[in-house]
Amino acid sequence: RGISGLNPPTRFLQRHRSGGRGGVEFGFLSTTTDINTALLYLSGAEHPSLFEISTGMVDNGAELSWLSYFPGEAEVLLPPLCMLEVAGPRRYLEVASKDGKSSVWVSVWPLSLNVNVRSSTLEELRQRRKTIHLSMLSNLVLEVELGLSGLALADVYSAAKMDGCPLGTSEEDQGIALRDQIRHVVHQCRGVLQHHEELTVADFNDDAKYKQLLDEAMDLKVLGPRKLWVQWFHYWQALLRAQPRASSSTQEPPSNEAGALVPVRPSGNPSGTPDV
Secondary structure, eight states, X not given: OEEOSSOOOHHHHSOOTTSOOEEEEOSOEEEXXXXXXXXXXXXXXXXXXXXXXXXXXXXXOEEOTTTOSOGGGOEEEEXXXXXXXXXXOOEEEEEEOTTSSOEEEEEEEEEEXXXXXXXXXXXXXXXXXXXXXXXXXXXHHHHHHHHHHTOOHHHHHHHTTOSSOTTOOOHHHHHHHHHHHHHHHHHXXXXXXXXXXXXXXXXXXXXXXXXXXHHHHHHHHHHHHHHHHHHHHHHHHHHHHHSOOXXXXXXXXXXXXXXOBOOOOOTTOOTTOOOO
């Protein structure tokens, strides 16, 4: 790689605290396997330098002669974020000028190449926000599922401030109903996850759309348990409609002045959140 008009980089002259000299090229680096081509870029300029880069089986670039408009240049393109480390002492090469009447001295820097094979492609960068979001949402759905699966009838009665179901149904029937309602809520949460998985990468790179998706994901943590309490009270309402009304001495589910069942916020919900 021939360059001119620039002083040698400071990092090529001074050793790093690790003991090496060199630096990272942030962009693509065009090089050639033909020294005469590299020397063409040095003619008539001050501070000519020649980078002599050693490559390997992995630490290498892309040979572009087969698609180049100038195949004779034997171009090899190195990817971004390559580490170029000074591999030996600088030497000088005398090169004749174009007119052949004079000569110039070129600084030759022997460099070793370390290609960054972990840099992301453009497709991976565009996909990153969706990947992180789906990972977070999967964890939230799992947390809701684990939290609800650990509930027992006693937890439901405690949240409703009741000693038990006053409608005469057996604990076995109530347990079956609770498990069915938990499965239904978990299925709804998984439906949100599936919907987000089916969205395109462009949806996640649209800031306004992505904010909406984040709100949907974070709402699962609160709305998941609340869906269960609402369905449980609907279960009680169905029993009330299907069975004769209990005696006045029997405790009933909490209700407002109009007689409608009122859901009670389950224990552990954040304070200040609105009731369903």
